[in-house]
Amino acid sequence: MKRWTTLFVATAMALSLAQAPQVAALVDAGRFQEAYEAGLRLATPEALALAAKGASFHAMYLAKPEEKRAWFERAEKAASQAIAKAPDYAEGYFERARALGRLAQYKGILEALAEGLAPRIRSDLEKTLKLDPNHAGAMVALALWHFELVQKGWLVAATQGADGAKVEPLMKKAIELEPDGIIHRVEYAKVLAAWNKKEEARKQLETALSLPAKTAADRYDQERARQELARLK
Template identity: 85%
Template sequence: MRKALILSFLSGALSFALAQASQVASLVDGGRFQEAYEAGMRLGTPEALALAAKAASFYALYQAKDEEKRAWFEKAERAASQAIAKAPDYPEGYFERARALGRLAQYKGVLEALAEGLAPRIRSDLERTLKLKPDHAGAMVALALWHFELVQKGWLVAATQGADGGRVEPLMRRAIELEPDGIIHRVEYARVLSAWGKREEARKQLEMALSLPARTASDRYDQERARQELAKLK
């Protein structure tokens, strides 16, 4: 009887935590990123902490003033690290930390980022994500961009970090195959194609991104970015 009561209590607690995490996810999808971050941090489960990290990164990307961005990416990194500490086998914790560290690397600049060893940390987190969840399309896109960004910095940087430009497009294509409705995947792929002089292919990806249904606030922000990039190609 006592064991049954304990199991019932644990089941109820788990269901309650999952319901609350779902509420945090709804806040993220609705573009209420600061609220989502605070709610996720208060809840403190691995799922909620990863969502808090996602919300912090999205706030920095889409809504924060320039002077706020770095601090919010740092908040995202800390929240994701807490998620990993609580659940070492939870892929979203590693993915969100990689996202935050990748953006921080951009703000810190190449020399500072390399001196702090951010590049191998980002790659390690993305590879860990894919080991835990091999069909994680977001991690594939992020890993493709990791290779792309380092190759763009020159052969010396690419060689010292183990970046390979030949991995970029296969990873991008596989991510789109897994999630054909992923607007951000197509926008990022278009950025790569444009940088490599494949303007017509980039245009097709951006047009496809604009034709897809925008289900979340981040989708709408990404479609606005697609419009701006498409205008540059015309």
């Protein structure tokens, strides 16, 4: 009996590992809601992080404005479940930070600060980088964390420990690690445009549009790049 139990557990684990890439494929194909549901059903740490990613992407790219907050909340919950199952899994922390960061935007600065979202986001991003020092996505997100809080004024920045001097080094390091990352260049361009470095922003957007779009999210981000480029002209 023990032998059969061990065999069953091993088979179940193998099936879970085999199915997680299928959830990732759904995300890449732009079937974000399906990826979310499939990841919840599979319920491994990797699948739950992918479920969170699918929920966040659905909110960012497809959901109606009134639906976005609920989808980011679903993403945060799925990522928290991934962390509970695997406390040393970097993607769980990154996906939770992504969801909380977007939630903070929808809740507004006062509600977000009252709920303590800013330090939670920073903590998750720093944990991601501790577990995976070359996580380019976390670098971009942490750069945006500093940037957005500094943009709110010196008092908010000071109370949260945000530092505008950290923004550009983090952005540049992320692009160095992942030069084909379309989203990195679009987010960097947003920062550069806000700093009135329009020519540098334009170059980042043009590069983003020249890169191959490998996933549905890449295509959505290239559309963002087109829109941002049109606003700069």
